[in-house]
Amino acid sequence: MRGVYDRGPGAQAFIHLSTRDQVVESAALHFAGAADVLLLTVDAGALGPALRWEASRGGARFPHLYGDLPLDAVIAADPLPLGADGRHVFPQSVAGPVGA
Numbered sequence: 001m002r003g004v005y006d007r008g009p010g011a012q013a014f015i016h017l018s019t020r021d022q023v024v025e026s027a028a029l030h031f032a033g034a035a036d037v038l039l040l041t042v043d044a045g046a047l048g049p050a051l052r053w054e055a056s057r058g059g060a061r062f063p064h065l066y067g068d069l070p071l072d073a074v075i076a077a078d079p080l081p082l083g084a085d086g087r088h089v090f091p092q093s094v095a096g097p098v099g100a
Contacts, residue, residue, distance in 0.1 A: 003070075003071045004068035004069060004070050004071060005068055005069040005071065013066060014052075014064040014065055014066045014067075015064065015065040015069060016030075016062065016064060017042065017051075017062065017063040017064065017065055018062060018063070019062075019063065020094055022060070022062065023039070023090075023094060024088075024090060024094070027039075027080065027088050027090075028087065028088070031080075031088070032086075033082070033086060035081070035082050037079070037080040037088060038077055038078070038079055038080065039076075039077070039078045039079075039080050039090070039091070039094070040069075040074050040076070040077050041074070041075050041076035041077075041078075042069070042073050042074055042075065043073050043074075043075050044063065046070065046072060046073035047065055047069075047070070047073055050065055050066050050067040051063055051064070051065055051066075052064050052066060078091050
């Protein structure tokens with residue numbers, strides 16, 4: 001892919017990202033019930049110094065991207081459908097045990 005995801009005018013200073021271990025909880029907190037959510041898997045190494053790790057919920061360190069997201073850094077895009085329980089259904093690569 002070429003180009004960037006442009007946050008547009010009035011956007012926050014950074015794009016909130018989550019690690020594999022954080023993304024399920026982040027989706028539940030910020031996108032509960034949303035049926036049109038797309039999970040992007042991003043190559044953190046491709047983001048350079050614009051990626052910063054900062055304290056957030058309960059002191060956990062979250063990745064924040066200060067700048068536009070280069071589309072070349074996106075390595076997968078998966079829809080997150082809602083399950084019968086109203087929670088997002090994640091791909092096995094995310095929902096499985098760490099190290100799976």
